[in-house]
Amino acid sequence: MRLILFLLVLSPQLSPLLRPASARGGERGGNSSGFTGHTYVGRRRLLLEENHLQKLDKLAQGYMSNSELEMEVKSFGQRCANISRIYSIGKSVMGVPLWVIEISDKPGEKEAEPAFKFIGNVHGDEPVGRELLLLLANWLCDNYMKDPLATLIIKNVHLHVLPSMNPDGFSLRRRGNANNIDLNRDFPDQFFPMNDDVDGRQPETKAIMNWLEEIRFTASASLHGGALVANYPWDGTHNQTRNYYGCPDDDTFRFLASIYSRSHHNMSLSEEFKGGITNGASWYPIYGGMQDWNYIYGGCFELTLEISDNKWPTADELPMLWEFNKMSMLNLAASLVKTGVHGRIFSSDCGGPLPAYIAIKEINYTIKASKEFADYHRLLVPGGRYEVVATMPGYRSKSTSILLGNEAAGAVDFILDPEVASVGNQLRCGCDCSCDNMSRHKLLLFWSGPQLELSFIGIFLLMFLCFLLKRRTIFSYFKHRQSIGPRRSSAA
Template structure:
């Protein structure tokens, strides 16, 4: 067992109680963490629920109050369905673990040194407060106060889902727009499995056995297996009585069941953030005396998953004068995303990639496309993705950049060829930008 594993299995001298914490208690705990650990925590709300409850987030990192160039942003979100309660408590205990082991455990310390970790214990506090008593299938509480399933409430790239965006959903969408999230997971209950995109798809993405593959399927399988294999039982694949069998404890979302308007697809397509869904309990709202066992099952996996934010490559795109260039497409030649992955305001880019050799394609407005062949090591081991800054030539070339999709992609291919990227067809120019309409921000 690694040093991390040994330390994580040691009991805390005086930790958080293994009880369910209601909204006021969660808020009190988060404020106490901010007060007791001011140098590594930052507490903020991204918005309010239908009933006016704050959607609290605690950021943990060496620079918790703001983004620092080269430090990737990670997030966990739980309790999206208010009656699925285990993730909510697991994230409170994760916060407790991180802040109390900083400067005590070298792995936790390095993680905090090199990552900004955002933790939202409850996306749906109204739903949680509506549940009355423990139950494996609560009669109320899944939806928000407007009786809307929040995991069917995001814009969908493949289907018209005719949704009215809820306050909780809009808050998440704005959050994704305003931060540079690289990796994420949302925590659910009702099974024990790690599910990965796509949850929906079309003829171009859905292959045998209803698997709807992204172009980053190898990375998503790795991410899901990382959590599953570090979980006490998930990797066994047979979590629940009379439930599904999941090979290695993972599943493609659409293969399990089709879902329109899901949060993980939205993160990946429009947020440039890889997200998977973690189902942590067969029973959605199990009794309190089982919480300590759930924590023992999940705590190593929760930490190991965060470390995967350091896969791949990161850097900045700058001009010959050293000025950052936002809006530059940076992708590998074999991974053209539905919404092209672009540099942010400070010229930063992050690409999650498994170790190997890749050709990096860098396309700047009114500049020539530049290709770079790179060999990427395993950055997880060093808590840092490979750093690769790019200086763009000043030679102007008339180049039209592709935009994000405009309408549901229904039967369209979502993986354009290199020639389509560089010389858009009439078809690609007709695509509008759902993200722009939803987030009121140009891609």
Template structure:
């Protein structure tokens, strides 16, 4: 066998390599422009065709592809029981560290698949979507060693993509940008469960809500996830050393408590996308020298892996009718944790809910029929959430003919009245369930 290392080709006996695949890290610690990024992703896809799928979810204003590489045992399509995870970076084009962290992460996953038991299990049990750059146009006009300016932050049309999403708390009248629309369509296409987006300019893990001081129903899970990421990054957990930002206790903050953001991607994912997302600020300087990149990767490597594993906490399963047929759009609520937009099953009747260990009262509703069940959830083991299927013992009618609510993902709009409609709908539905239980 011929092995090429550092430009030198040499014969290596197969017995020395053993039975495990041998691959030398090839991705250097430097910044990669859009053309280089595309080449790298295509190279990964070519070398690992069975566990990767590369596709563009759309184009930027200037026509650059918004590339996503999927890593998983079944990368080409969703598989029932395997949750969907995503990482997004560089939505502010001049915040460049996350872009390179995600490229390093991709290579790390691919190199260690089938040679590292933890990585093999993670890739086998999770479908991982990685978008290194949401704003390639902005990155191309950013300046190296620019720590503080906004040059390259916005897309080509001059819009901040992290202020461009529909907002349930406040009207957002800005025209939806191509990059934003592509991500919204992507969220609608996949049943994402857990996500994070990378930024720069501070050192902190921030969690929803970004545009409301209201405590979100999954506040315990959100704080747990943010602190888990921070604890595995010593610099972040200690509060960072950014001279121009406030210190953060344990390296975490609620988004709105730091400063309010209208039209943020984090809240959009959580409210409209049924996907828990946090925001990771991973560098004091937005676009630091390339010589610092290896240090940033070392600081975040454990965190990015451990955070992905949390997609397997809590409970998952399907809602099925009397014939075992999956019921789409069934509402899966937990007493005391009702979301603004009720959680709905996907086309496979699946639900994935991230929960800490404890006993919860589930209320599953299909049309005018409801199931109430107390379920005790323990800490997940072996990267597999607890599985529980809800069975409706009688015919529920056409499982796709459930009423679409005004705040559902497909009808999400830029209207400040949306939250009022959602809350009224939730109140009326609760009254209906209570009335049914008295019959």
């Protein structure tokens, strides 16, 4: 009895401890104090978020703010105007311009050269990339015509640098953008019908997609943080399981990832990832990622580079991270002209450039030559023999075998012959035939429509006048012969 009385006295103090654990996340109960498990968890989460933001704000000291980044980009454009062009591909949710630095010996001009893009700060709380990409741009500018690698890249590649894809996430100190959307899950996916609603995509995602419609990038890399590894496609699997799932160019991607890893200070020494590289689906599958979308829809070989174990290291670590990653970024960009097979495609009937397709036998992936110059740039693993095939509707396909060396790219131009119809007439020329293409185009426009009808009438009248004049001349000739009599023969 004494025990029972003792428990009754203690019951008010024990009741919170005897409350079911599920009540912490359930609906608010009838506690008159208003302090329930739900509100406790909410306040604790808020406190943790506030502490986390305070920590990130402290870590952000020494990093460029969005306004400072914009000033740095524009300052670079003025200082290095001879090799750069500054432009924006769009704006973030909060209206911050997405600034790009193009670096080339002929910035803004279209050339028969490969294009490469670096993208930083895809996730707002992974800011190392935005700092390193500005350092990369300045290093190239300072070492142009001094360092062979800098000169090679600037003279032979159009390099495009987007320091921050997610400026809103950076200012808000969080992974997602201002709408709290993970931009690396916002692209159309090959396995699942996610993100198919065009209106539902984020403005930053749309900007990247429109960018690839304007510029034909050969390869690309996005800079992330939180690990130390070079990640390559595929990033997901058709059944959402975690296992190695390689794309058609798996060997080429492994080669490109290894270029970055081996050039890095210690990435290739990773104990977690053999050689410092990994297949995305083998690491952990994601869907709606930018990497796979680039390869499938943009014809662009993209890597996802995890360049720092710490997502947001202190600013005093940035010089070290730059030294660790500098040669990796330079060698990856230079690989576009140091490896693979490159060339142009022409039509034999008019000699003009032909935007045909290039395929490699036994690799189920096709790239298209550019419309302006019909140049193509096909990345491949060095040291192998490949059969390169050029195809174009209305033309006979051609192929050739090439052996790629370990230190030099291959060069193969194609001249395609038009197919011949059964009646013996050649099919219409599919290229932009030139001997002064613009003049010929204007001439065709002039000799079409009403002008064509008037031309036929004029030609008919001219022929009729010639007929009358000829008839009059013949009549006069015979009349003259009759007046002078038969011609005399000359003496021997």
